[in-house]
Amino acid sequence: MKAASLPPSQVSLPGDFTGADLTPDRYVVELEAPVRRELSRLAAHATSGTIDARGVRAALEEATVRTKCILAGGYGVVLLRGVPTEGLEREVAVALFTAMGEALGEPTAQTLDGELVTDIRDTGADRNDPDLRLYRTSAEQDFHTDGADVIGLMCLHPAESGGVSRVVSSVRVARRIGEARPDLAPLLFEPWFLHLPGGRERGLPGAFSRPIATFDGAKLESFFIGWYIRRAESVPDVPPLDDARRELLALYEATANDPELFVDMSFRPGDVQWLRNAFVLHKRTEYVDPAPPAPRRHLLRLWLSAPYLADTTPRFSAQELGR
Numbered sequence: 001m002k003a004a005s006l007p008p009s010q011v012s013l014p015g016d017f018t019g020a021d022l023t024p025d026r027y028v029v030e031l032e033a034p035v036r037r038e039l040s041r042l043a044a045h046a047t048s049g050t051i052d053a054r055g056v057r058a059a060l061e062e063a064t065v066r067t068k069c070i071l072a073g074g075y076g077v078v079l080l081r082g083v084p085t086e087g088l089e090r091e092v093a094v095a096l097f098t099a100m101g102e103a104l105g106e107p108t109a110q111t112l113d114g115e116l117v118t119d120i121r122d123t124g125a126d127r128n129d130p131d132l133r134l135y136r137t138s139a140e141q142d143f144h145t146d147g148a149d150v151i152g153l154m155c156l157h158p159a160e161s162g163g164v165s166r167v168v169s170s171v172r173v174a175r176r177i178g179e180a181r182p183d184l185a186p187l188l189f190e191p192w193f194l195h196l197p198g199g200r201e202r203g204l205p206g207a208f209s210r211p212i213a214t215f216d217g218a219k220l221e222s223f224f225i226g227w228y229i230r231r232a233e234s235v236p237d238v239p240p241l242d243d244a245r246r247e248l249l250a251l252y253e254a255t256a257n258d259p260e261l262f263v264d265m266s267f268r269p270g271d272v273q274w275l276r277n278a279f280v281l282h283k284r285t286e287y288v289d290p291a292p293p294a295p296r297r298h299l300l301r302l303w304l305s306a307p308y309l310a311d312t313t314p315r316f317s318a319q320e321l322g323r
């Protein structure tokens, strides 16, 4: 069943939280010293970017159980602290992070080229290029979802300033809109066009359509990328946004940016963030890199398919989109 309206406010929904609800004890998982030592030992023995993945999973067993509980039954936000990333070569960090991700799901493509681990850093690219994905710049990225069930970030090097990771419950955002503007809220469940960067060059559609919110009677899932919705207007055959949709889009972003609702986290080296994409919107603030020779802000990103969550986030591999 796909309901086209929000459930009554007295019904509790998974993934519904405010900033006050998401206290650190609900999402921070600190690795114990013996676990850190074991991960360091495994990383030191990694050769040619290959790590003992079984050993990594064994060392992280307890942290993985907690992470899965939070993803499946909690607020869907996890910050795992203390992964020993310092001094690791990128290839070893990638192998370690991938092994960690495989304990939670299956890594899936993040680009139409099938990239499984993405480097998040400022490449100096033009932030106004419509086909550019903003994670290649230091620009702010407003609240949005990504394209997989679970989104993972591993911090190798933080920014000099800015680059704060901010999370908000998309369940709460939708409910707030339902309370404030019941006239506009049904639009959340209507299809919206989103630009597909790089799609047309590959013979794929230039845009795809999808509701911002779906409700199956038990959980309210969301998929939202505001700048792709706006960019879709310039794709041939996509109708322009009408006034009501424009108003809803602005209200959605303003609601997500309500300081009562979001929570900030500043990444330290060795932090790993896992988010349940269907329930959590994320953004990052604009940032400034440290002056050379200090390393630039550098995060690794994984997208995981996690069938045990039974979420319906669309996939973005060329294979899937080409079907």
Ligand SMILES: [Fe+2]
Binding pocket: 144, 145, 146, 282
């Ligand atoms: Fe993102």
